[in-house]
Amino acid sequence: MKAFWAFIKKEYYHIIRDPRSLLILIGMPIVQVILFGFAITNEIVDAKISILDKSKDQLTQEISNKILSTKYFLLSEYLESAKQIEGSFRKGKIKLALVFEENFAEKFNRKERPSIQIITDATDPNTAATLTNYINKILLDYQNEISISTIAPKGIEVITRMEYNPQLKGVYLFVPGTIVIILMLISAMMTSISIAREKEKGTMEVLLVSPLKPFMIIAGKVIPYIALSLINAFTILLLGVFVFGLPIRGDYFLLLFEITLFIITSLSLGIFISTLVKTQQEALLISLMGLMLPTIILSGFIYPIESMPRILQYISHVIPAKWFLIMIRNIMIKGVEISYILKETLILLGMTLVLMVLSVKKFKIRLE
Amino acid sequence: MIVEQNPIRDKIMAEKTNDSKYVVSVKDLTKKFGSFTAVNKISFDVTKGEIFGFLGANGAGKTTAIKMLIGLSKPSSGTAIVAGYDVIKNPEKVKYKIGYMSQKFSLYDDLKVFENIRLYAGIYGIPSKEIKSKINNLIEELGMEDMRNKLVGDLPLGWKQKLAFAVAMVHDPPIVFLDEPTSGVDPITRRQFWEMIYKASEKGITVFITTHYLDEAEYCTRASIMVDGVIEALDTPTKLKENLGVKSMQEVFVKLARG
Numbered sequence: 001m002k003a004f005w006a007f008i009k010k011e012y013y014h015i016i017r018d019p020r021s022l023l024i025l026i027g028m029p030i031v032q033v034i035l036f037g038f039a040i041t042n043e044i045v046d047a048k049i050s051i052l053d054k055s056k057d058q059l060t061q062e063i064s065n066k067i068l069s070t071k072y073f074l075l076s077e078y079l080e081s082a083k084q085i086e087g088s089f090r091k092g093k094i095k096l097a098l099v100f101e102e103n104f105a106e107k108f109n110r111k112e113r114p115s116i117q118i119i120t121d122a123t124d125p126n127t128a129a130t131l132t133n134y135i136n137k138i139l140l141d142y143q144n145e146i147s148i149s150t151i152a153p154k155g156i157e158v159i160t161r162m163e164y165n166p167q168l169k170g171v172y173l174f175v176p177g178t179i180v181i182i183l184m185l186i187s188a189m190m191t192s193i194s195i196a197r198e199k200e201k202g203t204m205e206v207l208l209v210s211p212l213k214p215f216m217i218i219a220g221k222v223i224p225y226i227a228l229s230l231i232n233a234f235t236i237l238l239l240g241v242f243v244f245g246l247p248i249r250g251d252y253f254l255l256l257f258e259i260t261l262f263i264i265t266s267l268s269l270g271i272f273i274s275t276l277v278k279t280q281q282e283a284l285l286i287s288l289m290g291l292m293l294p295t296i297i298l299s300g301f302i303y304p305i306e307s308m309p310r311i312l313q314y315i316s317h318v319i320p321a322k323w324f325l326i327m328i329r330n331i332m333i334k335g336v337e338i339s340y341i342l343k344e345t346l347i348l349l350g351m352t353l354v355l356m357v358l359s360v361k362k363f364k365i366r367l368e
Numbered sequence: 369m370i371v372e373q374n375p376i377r378d379k380i381m382a383e384k385t386n387d388s389k390y391v392v393s394v395k396d397l398t399k400k401f402g403s404f405t406a407v408n409k410i411s412f413d414v415t416k417g418e419i420f421g422f423l424g425a426n427g428a429g430k431t432t433a434i435k436m437l438i439g440l441s442k443p444s445s446g447t448a449i450v451a452g453y454d455v456i457k458n459p460e461k462v463k464y465k466i467g468y469m470s471q472k473f474s475l476y477d478d479l480k481v482f483e484n485i486r487l488y489a490g491i492y493g494i495p496s497k498e499i500k501s502k503i504n505n506l507i508e509e510l511g512m513e514d515m516r517n518k519l520v521g522d523l524p525l526g527w528k529q530k531l532a533f534a535v536a537m538v539h540d541p542p543i544v545f546l547d548e549p550t551s552g553v554d555p556i557t558r559r560q561f562w563e564m565i566y567k568a569s570e571k572g573i574t575v576f577i578t579t580h581y582l583d584e585a586e587y588c589t590r591a592s593i594m595v596d597g598v599i600e601a602l603d604t605p606t607k608l609k610e611n612l613g614v615k616s617m618q619e620v621f622v623k624l625a626r627g
Contacts, residue, residue, distance in 0.1 A: 002490060002493060002496075003490055003491045003492070003493050005490070006486070006487055006489075006490025006491055007487070007490070007491060009487075009490075010476065010479060010483070010487045013476075013478065013479055013483065014476070014478055017478045017519075018478065201472060201474070201476075201477075202470045202471070202472030202473070202474045203472075203474045203475075203476060205440065205468075205470050205472075205474065206468060206469075206470060206474040207491070208440055209438045209439065209440060209463065209466070209468040210463060210488075210491050210492065211460065211463045211464050211491070211492060211493065212491055
């Protein structure tokens with residue numbers, strides 16, 4: 001046990017004496033949360049729009065005011081003719097143009113259904129769709145407002161409610177996502193590099209000749225990173241809660257349990273990678289290309305898995321981060337209990353087990 | 369609190385190694401990788417306090433052989449008794465009894481001189497109280513008092529090499545294995561290093577050394593020359609030269625290795 005303790009102490013020195021990795025370990029989580037927090041957001045604020053009002057009556061004025069009074073839109077200018085629309089878009093001045101047809105109020109009063117044309121800049125389809133949705137929502141609200149005072153509309157009324165995240169806030173998406181990336185980075189990448197370093201420098205050989213058992217060597221290398229990973233997960237959660245107003249609706253212990261489970265999964269991935277490589281560079285490359293990229297793209301962190309081609313959806317099944325993301329979102333945002341995420345928990349447990357068995361086998365072959 | 373006792377180590381260190389005068393006793397040791405035989409039925413004994421040179425061209429099988437002796441590789445057949453224990457049956461016990469220094473020196477560059485010593489002392493289960501005096505003694509013996517708190521990465525190669533050698537013997541093993549310990553070091557440093565080897569040998573520590581430098585083979589008590597997985601010759605340097613009628617180990621080597 002004493003030998004083991006001496007070994008952990010050494011690992012601690014490795015971490016604190018390498019300013020570069022220390023910066024990655026401590027600074028990265030904070031920088032990432034803040035970056036993702038402010039950069040990746042589905043909310044669009046202050047989008048510039050132009051209005052071409054061919055009718056210029058009280059009703060169109062009211063609707064325009066209604067739209068411009070929200071935080072989503074800012075008026076760029078009132079246009080005089082349809083020819084100007086193209087120009088405004090080309091200059092990149094506006095994201096959206098609104099066109100009211102002639103005799104708008106008159107038609108409305110005669111119940112002729114006057115129309116409003118929404119023209120968006122679809123070079124960025126996501127933004128265009130979001131803005132269109134905003135306008136539709138505002139128009140619908142307005143219509144309901146005035147129809148109560150006039151006559152009840154016939155037909156089907158659709159009531160939409162965005163459950164759990166009514167304001168469609170981006171934090172709900174990126175805080176769990178950032179935790180995933182940071183834990184992957186520290187647990188998998190840093191451990192694989194640090195084990196590869198022992199191999200590269202020849203110290204691994206000496207350790208293997210020593211009475212330390214291979215299992216102890218690996219455990220000793222991994223334990224400091226478990227601690228670091230937990231600290232980082234905490235930091236991100238705190239930032240999420242206090243800076244970005246993210247709720248944690250579920251059980252804290254369940255959350256801690258799942259985070260620890262994912263850390264161990266990532267560590268076994270890191271150990272497995274380290275058994276495949278001989279140098280730190282190889283470890284870094286495999287971790288980045290083989291782990292980080294698929295994790296970011298295929299875990300559902302940024303791009304929804306449901307909208308991916310079938311084949312990518314299948315591939316996403318083998319990515320541990322995908323399952324962890326499902327769990328952590330469910331716990332934090334929906335507040336579910338373990339029984340709802342049992343499947344995901346078991347999948348992660350299984351992956352961890354397989355990786356560990358593979359690593360031990362690989363490690364032994366090396367010794368033969 | 370950390371328990372200071374290490375029953376395994378205490379027991380192993382207390383156990384009297386059998387009275388055999390041999391520290392290493394190898395018989396028909398073989399290692400096969402698939403159909404390729406890297407080491408083919410080698411047999412030899414190393415006497416206590418000897419400086420045993422283990423020579424051979426690259427690919428002759430000496431690294432494989434040494435790996436089997438220190439427990440990094442499992443022999444395919446044959447036996448090897450190292451420091452009183454069978455490497456196949458009792459590899460864990462052997463580990464407490466041997467020191468090992470690889471050609472990469474295997475120190476941690478980002479640890480200080482005394483921290484490196486402390487780490488390996490800890491790994492070999494030396495009690496905390498002894499570790500302190502051990503560090504002081506070692507540093508004094510090496511004459512590294514003013515470098516005690518320096519990072520090993522900042523030391524010149526020669527000092528690193530000396531420190532690595534001392535660290536390999538931090539647990540007072542009866543035998544130390546040196547795998548090309550002098551590669552990449554200048555002649556003066558190499559000379560100083562050999563002085564350390566002699567000192568260790570005078571203290572009764574057996575030194576098992578592989579080297580590329582054939583002038584170094586002259587300093588060994590006995591030297592073996594491995595060719596294609598077998599030991600082609602084994603004797604004192606003087607006898608080896610006499611038998612082949614040549615003047616230097618260099619010539620001995622060339623004659624044997626060329627066949």
